[in-house]
Amino acid sequence: MSYDANNIFAKILRGEIPCHKVYEDADAIVFMDVMPQSPGHTLILPKAQSRNLLDADPAVLAKIIPLVQKVAVAAKSAFNADGVSIAQFNETAGGQTVFHLHFHVIPRYEGKPLHIHARSMEEGSVLAANAEKLKAALA
Numbered sequence: 001m002s003y004d005a006n007n008i009f010a011k012i013l014r015g016e017i018p019c020h021k022v023y024e025d026a027d028a029i030v031f032m033d034v035m036p037q038s039p040g041h042t043l044i045l046p047k048a049q050s051r052n053l054l055d056a057d058p059a060v061l062a063k064i065i066p067l068v069q070k071v072a073v074a075a076k077s078a079f080n081a082d083g084v085s086i087a088q089f090n091e092t093a094g095g096q097t098v099f100h101l102h103f104h105v106i107p108r109y110e111g112k113p114l115h116i117h118a119r120s121m122e123e124g125s126v127l128a129a130n131a132e133k134l135k136a137a138l139a
C-alpha cells in the first residue's frame with residue numbers, strides 16, 4: 001500500500017492540526033500521544049514519508065533510533081518511571097492505526113498494566129504539562 005498524505009500525522013507535520021510538541025528538528029518531530037497508554041506516552045516521527053517500518057528508508061531508521069533512545073531516557077527520568085516500553089506497529093493487522101511511521105515511548109511502572117491502545121483521550125492540560133516536563137528533561 002502507498003503512503004496517504006492525508007493521514008493525521010502528515011497533517012500535524014504540515015501544521016494543519018495542533019499537537020503537544022516536545023521537540024522538532026529538520027528530520028523528526030516528537031509529541032505527546034493524545035490517548036496515552038501510560039502518563040508521558042510520547043510519539044517520535046521521522047518527517048520522511050513512509051507508512052511504517054516496512055517501507056521506510058534504512059537511512060531514515062538509522063537517524064531516528066538515536067532520537068527514540070534519547071526520548072526514552074528523558075521520559076524515564078521526567079515521569080519517574082521504572083522502565084520504558086518502545087512500540088511500533090505495522091499495518092492494521094499489526095495494530096497500526098495511523099499510517100505514518102512512528103515509535104511509541106511508553107513509561108512503565110512496576111505492577112501497573114498499560115491502558116488500552118488508542119482508547120481514551122487525555123485532558124489537554126495534562127498533555128501540555130507532560131510535554132513541558134519532557135522538554136525540560138531533554139534540554
Ligand code: AMP
Nearest residue numbers: 008032033034035089095096097098118
Ligand atoms: P498506532 O498507529 O497504532 O501505532 O498508534 C497511533 C497512535 O497515535 C495511538 O497511540 C493514538 O493514541 C495516537 N494518536 C492518534 N491521533 C493523534 C493525534 N492527533 N495526536 C497525537 N496522537 C494521536
